[in-house]
Amino acid sequence: MRALIFAAGLGTRFKPWTDEHPKALALVNGKSLLQRNIEYLQQYGIREVIVNIHHFAEQIIRAVEENKGWGSAVAFSDEREEVLETGGGLKKAGWYFQDGPFVVINADILTDLDLGSMMEAHRAAQPLATLAVTGRVTDRNFLFSPDMELRGWRNLKTGEEKGAALTMSAPEKALLLPKAFSGVHIIEPLIFPLIKREGRFSIVDLYLDLAKGHPIRGFDHSRSRLVDVGKPESVALAESLFP
Numbered sequence: 001m002r003a004l005i006f007a008a009g010l011g012t013r014f015k016p017w018t019d020e021h022p023k024a025l026a027l028v029n030g031k032s033l034l035q036r037n038i039e040y041l042q043q044y045g046i047r048e049v050i051v052n053i054h055h056f057a058e059q060i061i062r063a064v065e066e067n068k069g070w071g072s073a074v075a076f077s078d079e080r081e082e083v084l085e086t087g088g089g090l091k092k093a094g095w096y097f098q099d100g101p102f103v104v105i106n107a108d109i110l111t112d113l114d115l116g117s118m119m120e121a122h123r124a125a126q127p128l129a130t131l132a133v134t135g136r137v138t139d140r141n142f143l144f145s146p147d148m149e150l151r152g153w154r155n156l157k158t159g160e161e162k163g164a165a166l167t168m169s170a171p172e173k174a175l176l177l178p179k180a181f182s183g184v185h186i187i188e189p190l191i192f193p194l195i196k197r198e199g200r201f202s203i204v205d206l207y208l209d210l211a212k213g214h215p216i217r218g219f220d221h222s223r224s225r226l227v228d229v230g231k232p233e234s235v236a237l238a239e240s241l242f243p
Contacts, residue, residue, distance in 0.1 A: 002198065003046050004093050005037055006183075007052035007087055007107040008079045013231050014108075021054040023108040024067065026229065032063065033107050033229060038070045044115045052077040058199055061240045073208045086203035087195075089168045089186060094192040104184035110242050111226040114185060118219045122186045127215040129207065130186045133179035134222040141178035142204075142218065151176055153208055163208040179218055182226055204234075223238040 011023030013067050022101040024034040031039075038049060049072050050190065055061050056079050064074045068162060077093040084092055090104065101122060113132055131150070143152040152165025165173060181204075196211055207216055227238040 001046050001102060002048040002050070003041050003103040003143060004077075004090065004096070004098060005034065005049060005051045005105055005107050007034060008052040008057075008083050008091060009108075010055050010083065011108075014229075015232075017232065018055065018076065020056075022053075022084055023229075024051075024060060024110075025056075026112065026235070028229065028235060029243055033110070034063070035067070035070050036058065036110060037105055037107055037125055038072050038074070040111075040124050044071060044119075045155075045179060047072040048075075049073070050075040050077055050093050050166065051107075052079055052084075054079040054083040067129075071084070074099060082200065084200045087197060087201040088199055088204040089205075090187075090203055091192070091195050091197075094189075094195075095187045097187075097192075101188050101190070104185040104187060108229045109183040109226070109227060110238050111182065111184065111221075113182065113221045113222055113226070114222045115184075118184075118221070119186060121219050122217075125215070125217055127217040128188055128191055128210060128221050129216045131207070132182040132184035133218045134182060134220060134223055134224075134226060136222070136226075138180040140180075141175040142207075144179055144218045146175055146177065148177070148218040148220070150171045150211040150218065151206060153204060154178065155242075162205070163211060179220065182221065185227070202236065 007024035011018035014023045026031045139157045140155050152159050152163030225241050229238050
């Protein structure tokens with residue numbers, strides 16, 4: 001199995017570090033976020049990884065080369081000309097994934113999610129994609145049916161909704177389960193010929209497009225540890241949970 005690590009973002013919430021470095025190289029207890037995610041994937045036998053790069057891309061390439069991929073074979077999807085967001089980034093890296101499902105994870109996510117259990121659930125249900133989610137409180141949520149099929153997306157602050165939920169009746173909407181996305185996915189390579197969007201786009205919008213005709217499921221791992229190391233103040237929490 002192979003994996004994609006999203007590391008191309010500008011990291012604007014992580015300033016001042018990202019004024020001179022990519023967020024993926026920010027340190028948590030002496031190890032970069034990128035190293036930690038590569039080593040996390042290794043726990044599940046995943047040692048072939050592609051990393052998308054844009055912001056201070058040369059620093060990421062150098063870190064990987066100097067550390068020999070921290071024991072994994074690491075390729076790069078070069079977005080230095082234009083950062084493509086998560087959907088565009090997935091599409092550009094599609095050449096790397098040929099056979100069987102693959103894992104996608106955001107570089108700034110640290111978790112002890114049991115990826116083996118998530119993979120078992122994915123194989124049993126055989127959806128196009130399985131999304132790791134929790135019940136934590138957040139402003140933006142995916143919306144799932146009671147059997148955890150993706151039906152939409154909602155921004156609690158603005159009230160904006162997307163996807164099939166837009167056309168549901170009030171009683172149908174009342175049954176939807178709001179879940180916070182954890183930035184970890186298991187995806188079938190069958191997704192690539194289905195992607196019609198071009199250039200820069202969000203993977204959230206891609207999933208909402210595809211959920212109209214293809215099963216996309218949620219995997220709730222609310223009992224796992226999870227830290228979105230999106231801001232400098234989240235580093236202290238990450239260091240307390242991930243030695």
